[in-house]
Amino acid sequence: MIKFDGVTKVYGDKVKAVDDVSFEVPEGNIVVFLGPSGCGKTTTLRMVNRLESITEGKIFVNGTDVNSLNQIELRRNIGYVIQHNGLFPNMTIEDNVMAVPNLLSWDRKKKTDRYNHLMDLIGLNPDEYRKRYPHELSGGQQQRVGIARAMAADPPVMLMDEPFGALDPVIRSRIQNEFLQIQQEVKKTILFVSHDIDEAIKMGDGIAIFEGGKLMQYDSPSELLARPKNEFVREFVGQDRALKSLSLHTVKDLISERMLRKADGLQKHNKKTITVETNLRDALSILLNQEADQLFVQANNKLVGAMRIDDVEAYLHHHIK
Amino acid sequence: MNKRLVSFVIKLILFTLVMSFFAWSFKSGYYQLIIDDAEGFIFLLIQHIHMVALSSFLAIVLAIPMGILVTRPKFQKLQWLFMNTANLGQTIPSLAILALAMTWMGIGFKPAVFALFLYSLLPILRNTVAGIKSIDPDLLDAAKGIGYTPAQILLKIELPNAAYPIMAGIRTAVVINIGTAALAYLVGGGGLGDWIFTGIMMRDNSYLLSGAIPVTLLALLADQLIRAAEKLIVSKGLRPSAAVSD
Ligand SMILES: Nc1ncnc2c1ncn2[C@@H]1O[C@H](COP(=O)(O)OP(=O)(O)OP(=O)(O)O)[C@@H](O)[C@H]1O
Ligand SMILES: [Mg+2]
Numbered sequence: 001m002i003k004f005d006g007v008t009k010v011y012g013d014k015v016k017a018v019d020d021v022s023f024e025v026p027e028g029n030i031v032v033f034l035g036p037s038g039c040g041k042t043t044t045l046r047m048v049n050r051l052e053s054i055t056e057g058k059i060f061v062n063g064t065d066v067n068s069l070n071q072i073e074l075r076r077n078i079g080y081v082i083q084h085n086g087l088f089p090n091m092t093i094e095d096n097v098m099a100v101p102n103l104l105s106w107d108r109k110k111k112t113d114r115y116n117h118l119m120d121l122i123g124l125n126p127d128e129y130r131k132r133y134p135h136e137l138s139g140g141q142q143q144r145v146g147i148a149r150a151m152a153a154d155p156p157v158m159l160m161d162e163p164f165g166a167l168d169p170v171i172r173s174r175i176q177n178e179f180l181q182i183q184q185e186v187k188k189t190i191l192f193v194s195h196d197i198d199e200a201i202k203m204g205d206g207i208a209i210f211e212g213g214k215l216m217q218y219d220s221p222s223e224l225l226a227r228p229k230n231e232f233v234r235e236f237v238g239q240d241r242a243l244k245s246l247s248l249h250t251v252k253d254l255i256s257e258r259m260l261r262k263a264d265g266l267q268k269h270n271k272k273t274i275t276v277e278t279n280l281r282d283a284l285s286i287l288l289n290q291e292a293d294q295l296f297v298q299a300n301n302k303l304v305g306a307m308r309i310d311d312v313e314a315y316l317h318h319h320i321k
Numbered sequence: 322m323n324k325r326l327v328s329f330v331i332k333l334i335l336f337t338l339v340m341s342f343f344a345w346s347f348k349s350g351y352y353q354l355i356i357d358d359a360e361g362f363i364f365l366l367i368q369h370i371h372m373v374a375l376s377s378f379l380a381i382v383l384a385i386p387m388g389i390l391v392t393r394p395k396f397q398k399l400q401w402l403f404m405n406t407a408n409l410g411q412t413i414p415s416l417a418i419l420a421l422a423m424t425w426m427g428i429g430f431k432p433a434v435f436a437l438f439l440y441s442l443l444p445i446l447r448n449t450v451a452g453i454k455s456i457d458p459d460l461l462d463a464a465k466g467i468g469y470t471p472a473q474i475l476l477k478i479e480l481p482n483a484a485y486p487i488m489a490g491i492r493t494a495v496v497i498n499i500g501t502a503a504l505a506y507l508v509g510g511g512g513l514g515d516w517i518f519t520g521i522m523m524r525d526n527s528y529l530l531s532g533a534i535p536v537t538l539l540a541l542l543a544d545q546l547i548r549a550a551e552k553l554i555v556s557k558g559l560r561p562s563a564a565v566s567d
Contacts, residue, residue, distance in 0.1 A: 051462070
C-alpha cells in the first residue's frame with residue numbers, strides 16, 4: 001500500500017535527515033516510526049504527502065509515485081494529524097472536522113451525516129460540540145477531534161505525527177484503546193510517529209526503528225523484541241524487552257498452549273478474576289502487586305481456569321525467550 | 322480582584338473629572354457657538370469626517386494587501402526593508418508630513434487627505450504583518466497538510482486568525498487620524514481644526530471647545546463603532562486570546 005524505495009532526504013546540502021530508506025507497509029496496517037529525537041521520523045512521514053520534497057528515491061501510495069500526483073489532491077486523500085492537533089481556532093468543531101469535505105464541496109446532507117458519524121466514532125456528542133470552538137475543549141477532546149478531521153473524507157491512508165504526545169498517561173492510554181477500536185472498524189493504512197516503545201508495541205502491526213536517518217529494523221513488535229537486529233535496537237527496546245513482549249500475549253495464548261491450571265476452589269478468599277483478553281503483562285503485574293497469588297480466568301463470564309506467576313514464567317521461557 | 326478595584330476607582334475619578342469639566346464648560350456657555358452657527362458647525366464636521374473616512378479607507382485598502390504581500394514566502398527577504406521604511410515613516414511628525422504634502426500638492430483638501438492617508442498606513446500595515454506572522458506555524462502546517470491551497474490558507478486561516486490585530490490596527494489608525502485631521506486647517510484642508518485654531522489664535526474658549534470637544538467625541542465614537550465591528554468580524558473562537566492582548 002505504501003512503499004518507500006531508496007528514499008533519501010537532504011536539507012540544504014548538508015543535513016542528511018533520511019538516508020536510503022526502503023520498506024513497505026501493507027494495506028490496513030499501522031506502522032510505528034520509532035527512534036530518538038532527530039532521527040528522521042517526521043521527515044520520513046512528511047515526504048509521503050509531500051510536505052517535504054523527496055531528495056532521492058521514490059514513495060508509492062497504492063502503486064502510484066506520489067511525485068506524479070497533484071500535491072493538493074494527494075493531501076486531500078491522505079489524513080494528516082500533527083502533534084499539537086493543529087485545530088483551527090477560528091472555526092467551530094463542525095467546521096474543523098468538515099475541513100476537507102468543505103474543500104471537496106460535499107453536499108450539506110452528506111457532510112452532516114459524516115460529521116455525526118465521526119463524532120460518534122470518537123465518542124463526543126455531535127450536537128453538544130457542533131458549535132463549540134477548539135479552546136472550549138480539553139486537550140484529549142481536541143486530540144480526538146484532530147483524528148476525526150483527518151478521517152473526515154475517509155482517506156485510505158493516514159499520517160499521524162505523535163498524535164497522543166501531549167496527553168497525560170491515563171488519557172493517552174484510553175485514547176490509544178479507542179483508536180485501536182476505531183481502526184478495527186475502518187482499517188486504514190497508518191504511519192504513526194512515536195518515541196515511546198510501549199506505545200509502539202501497543203499500536204503497531206509493524207515497527208520501524210530509525211537512527212541518524214537510517215532504518216535500523218523493520219519488523220513486527222514481537223519479532224523486534226525477540227530478535228533485535230543490532231546493538232542499537234537492542235538498547236533502544238530496553239533491558240526489559242522480555243517483559244514488554246508479554247503485553248503482546250493474552251491469557252488466551254496460555255490456554256491454547258494448555259498452560260492454564262484448574263481453578264483451585266480452596267483459595268476463594270484471596271481471589272481476583274480476569275478475562276481471557278487480559279494481556280500477560282497486566283496479569284503479571286496484578287500477581288506481582290500481590291493483589292492475589294492466583295488469578296481466576298473467565299471467558300464469557302464462565303470460569304475456565306486459574307494462573308500463577310510460575311505459569312507466566314514458564315510461558316515466557318517456552319514461547320518468547 | 323484588587324486590580325479591578327483600582328481600575329474601577331481610576332475610571333470613576335476620570336469620569337467625574339470629565340463630567341465636571343463638561344458641566345463647567347457647558348454652564349459657561351462655551352458650546353453656544355455650535356447652536357448659533359449650526360450650519361457652519363455641520364459643514365466643518367462633515368468635512369472632518371469626509372477627510373478621515375477617505376484617508377482611512379485608502380489606507381486600509383492599501384495597507385492590508387501590502388501586509389499580505391510582504392508576508393508571502395516569496396517576499397520574505399523584502400519584509401525587513403518594507404517594515405523599516407514604514408517604521409521610519411512613522412517617526413516623521415504628522416506636521417512634517419502635512420508640510421511635505423503641501424509643498425508637493427499645494428493647499429486644500431487633497432494634500433490633507435494624502436498626509437492623513439500616509440500617516441494611517443503604518444499602524445494597519447504593521448498590525449497586519451504582525452498578526453499574520455504570529456499565527457502558530459502548526460496551524461499553517463495542518464492546513465497545508467490536509468490540502469488547502471495557498472489562497473485558501475490565506476482566506477480561511479491566516480486572515481481570520483489575524484483579524485483581531487488587523488482590526489486593532491485599523492482602530493488605532495482611525496482614532497489617531499481623527500485627532501490629526503484637526504491639523505488639516507494648516508494646509509487649508511478644513512474640518513473642525515478651523516474652529517480649534519481660530520480659538521487658539523483669538524484666545525476664545527468657545528471656538529476652541531466647540532471644535533475640540535466634538536473631535537474628542539468623534540474619536541470615542543469611532544473607537545466604539547470599530548470595537549463593535551470587531552465583535553462581528555473576529556471569530557468567537559479567538560475571543561479569549563483577543564481579550565488578553567487587548
Ligand atoms: N526544515 C529543516 N531544515 C533543516 N534541517 C531539518 C529540517 N527539518 C528537520 N531537520 C533536521 O533533520 C533531522 C531529522 O528531523 P526530524 O524532524 O525528521 O526528526 P524526528 O525524528 O521527527 O525528531 P523528533 O522526535 O524530535 O520529532 C534533524 O537533524 C533535524 O534537525
Ligand atoms: Mg518529529
